[in-house]
Amino acid sequence: MSKKKKDYRIPQETIRRLGLYLRSLRKLQQQNFTVVSSSQITSHLNITSDQFRKDLSYFGSLGKRGVGYSVDKLIKHLERVLGVDAECKIIVVGVGKLGSALLAYPGFQNFNFRIVAAFDNDIGKIGRVWEGVKIENILNMEEVVRSLGVKLAILTVPADAAQQVAEKLVACGVRGILNFAPTNLNLPRGIYVLNVDMATELMFLTYFSRKNLAG
Template identity: 40%
Template sequence: MSQQRTGHEAGITGRVGAVTPSAVLGSQPDFPDLPEATVARLPEYLRALHHLAETGHDTVSSEGLALAAGVNSAKLRKDLSHLGSYGTRGVGYDIEPLVGQIEYILGLNKRRAVALVGVGNLGHALAGYAGFASRGFRIAALFDADLTRVGELINGIAVRHIGDIPEVVKSEAISIAVLATPAGAAQAVADQLVAAGVTSILNFAPVVLNLPEQVDVRKVDLAVELQILSFHEHRKSARGAEQAKAVARGAELAKAVARGAVNGSPAATLGEVAA
């Protein structure tokens, strides 16, 4: 889905590279070097923890959090150990400090301003998505090349022309952009964003961007995701067909054995079925 470069449970320890409570409060520990797979799972843990907190929980076991996040508990414990977070046997993880840890690691201890370029059908929907605010992001600017869209209000924000990108990116301190342009315009717009100071791009355009190494890009292609699901459906159908054939062969074999027992020549009858 993405073009991309770049026994334990609840207390928080102070090992080197760990994020301690003091880190959440503003000190500067060594930042942990996390595996990419762990980073990709942290937002799921955070989502599950927020839901648990909202439903009145103060602690959660590794098994409970793993179930809520859709991973196995051993993997979850290993991921959280990279943060220096270990569990208390029989108690589990304290939810509030763990939320603080993960938000710090993901850089969500401050709300990040985001620019969205391209306000067609997809961009318009993204601009109105309420989930960004609850996950630590603020849509600070909307851009489009279509002059007829400039000045349009979407979720209270006026659409600006892409020519205003340098000025707005600087004034709003924007480092992350969402690209929802047509494929043919994506590279040129991405170059504009990078030149203006954007260093991370979420790309919905169906094209691979050629950008400097220091720019982090994640590509979201819904058609590719559907093609992958189509593969899984095809595989399930193929396996189902093979299983049906195996059942049918088994039934024929059972009939052949029965016929052979009656006729007194089982070997010949089994040979006929196998053939």
């Protein structure tokens, strides 16, 4: 009967939403709120306050009934749950147009992510520094990733190289991959892959955006 009451089944979607709550809380924090209600937190998100409280309940919550939540405490709590309370090193593999755009993406820093290295196989790019990140030879990936203890990678190589590079990443100790290559990665259990497949997303959108055209 420890404080972890029933972690036996936490919905995946709950985990995904925690990041959104964190973003909302940061915004409220900047606006100098110190205590907020569940409705305030979810008011800018397309999420009900019921859903928010339910999500929080899986982790043992810290609200005060009749009052709300301490912004600072809840941020720390969510950061700890997600594992982003300390700096989180990530690498970018494949410094093409998309990869280099991600090197410059400002949204990572706010959540304790830091891109510590980038890799490519193009001699013309290796050794250069983009957005404060040095582009390394992909042949040196294992050494760099191991020595820095990197656990997360953003994969932006061409589709036909993705599987091979992903396997190498896993061999170096990487445990999570944000995959922008439009191909499915086949990796051992325990390695987490999140596919960001823009063509598929667009098709998904197309389907819905064409419904009810009569209206």
